[in-house]
Amino acid sequence: MIWQLDLILLLFVVICGIAAISVKDLLSAVILLGLYSFLMCLLWTEMGAVDVAFTEASVGAGIGTVLYIAAVYKTTRRSKD
DSSP states (O other), X not given: OOHHHHHHHHHHHHHHHHHHHHOSOHHHHHHHXXXXXXXXXXXXXXXXXXXXXXXXXXXXXXXXXXXXHHHHHHOOOSSOO
């Protein structure tokens, strides 16, 4: 394992997590959570857990993000922020 790459990926994961809970727009939050899942996939791959990384990529970054985006598009806004 390359510890510098692990540290950079972990830093990006933390930044994406904080950004996802602090943005006001739902679509932006969903995209940031998809990026969070993809970065976690890279982190799992770097650590050698390829089966966990494949599951994270297919479920977390793939299907989950698509379903969240579909749910966001089906919602309407009640007030203008």
